[in-house]
Amino acid sequence: MIEYLTSFDFLVLMIKVIVIFGGVMSALAYLTWIERKVMARVQMRPGPTRVGPFGLLQPLADGLKFLFKEDVIPTNANRFLFVAAPIVSLVAALLSFSVIPFGPWLQVTDLSVGLLFIFAITSLGVYGIVLGGWASNSKYPLMGAMRSSAQMISYELSLTLSVVGVLMIANTLSLSQLVASQQSTWLGFIPRWNIFLQPVAFLVYVVSAVAETNRLPFDLAESEQELVAGWHTEYSSMKFAMFMLAEYANMVTVSALATIMFLGGWSGPLFGPNWLQAALPTVWFVLKIFVFIFFYVLLRSTIPRFRYDQLMKFGWKVLLPLSLANILVTSFIVAIS
């Protein structure tokens, strides 16, 4: 065992882990900045401008604020579960990044069932919300937690079923092979991305992803007008920051999955000298993820909220039959060709 710990492979693995984890954590911090700036510009106001140029140091200021706030645990709250809930949420949200290929050689581990692993970890993340709402011992968090977890487990169904069409085309569950199956081109210049082969699945996936991460227009469980702040009403300082980080990490995870399955992952034109060609796939991947994040933030600033029963009806009566019909049509076409 000690030979493995001091070998070259382990060192490369540790470097990959540090690069990916460090990159993801700083990206999460700057996601808050992107969200505030884009939402502000949509609403024709400047957004954060005071802290640093263009407000770029705002996430640092927010982090310091979270660290220094008083950590309140309500009196009748269940202490163990109250502290454990944000930990469960954050661990489940960050664990998905261990199988996402950020580049041809920038993936921590390539499981043969990598896609299912991400779905498994996402379904474990529901417990953070449920326990957080229950442990707060107060009515707004409990209602918010029940609504939010019911919504999440309902939309998990259409989320996982919508990618079955892609799996039938690519014949694999491993994420790096899913990216590799979209490398070629048609007619020489149109890339062989799955979004052209599975447009309905793409739409169902994006809508389910927005609902799965509790973002507007599907965020009735944490809306300010109805439920104060949903399941994280009673949380303050670092625990609240952990919930927020978990929500943004979930957003990045579903965006990364969308680019891997429908937009070809890290594939893109390579040009320039050798060192640029090594870094360019990661740049393409990050750019594609940012397209989805930008779309999420635009969606948040423009569309009004769904009512809760409309939300559940939409998930069960529209998205689920649509994804099942997509599976039927795709399997028919794959079988006859």
Next chain:
Amino acid sequence: MIQILFFFFAAVAAGAAINVLVQKHVLYSALSLILMLTAMSVLFILLRADFLAVIQVIVYAGAIMVLFVFVIMLLNLPEDEDGADRLRWLKFIGIPLGLFFFFLVGATVWNVEPGSGTQAPFVGSPQAIGRALFTDYLLPFEVTSLLILIALVGAVVFAKKDL
């Protein structure tokens, strides 16, 4: 290395299972069961059944136990009442008998011989399970879909307010 992993996760599974019995509030029992299910999932991976391990987390720990936790939270149960039940002395007989049963079964399985079968490397990959499920075991597969439909209808009928 594999042995360290096996011992650690076997201890976690056994400890979580004992914790299910020991806890007074049923919500803590359900959470210990979730821990046990994820430890069993790791043991499945050690046994080269990786598809089954992930399916266990998705279905068992991620869906069935969510159902349990929902019901426990919605019923808002207090801690277990310690009322005058006649079964309180039962555990002083039950646990020694159970240990005796365990030693009996353990002595039987201790001498399991290495099995037959091809010597080819064997992994419970999705392809292997899919192939078997859709060719040899197609009828049980279709029948289980009927079973789930029956369970769905039954659960809705039982939990309705106006029967």
Next chain:
Amino acid sequence: MIPASWYLILSAALFLIGVLGFFLKRNIIALLLSVEIMLNAVNLTFVVFSDQHRQISGQIFVFFVLVVAAAEAAVGLALVIAMFRNRESLNVDRSNLLKW
């Protein structure tokens, strides 16, 4: 390399814990949880033998056990809710009216 008998001892221990829980607990939901522990112990046994004999049928059976456990948990919890509505208590000792 881990001999199969270690896994089988663990499976026997888990099954035993499930059986003890089923006999000693009085809360209905705790009884359902003990049944799940027993089913999991059986799943482990199936997977061990599937690995030993290099056949996939053990894992297929675990698949079906998983599905049946899901169906049983759903119907069992619906029954628990119906019982709780009638009696306001989940103690099995309060549901022995057939004894009269």
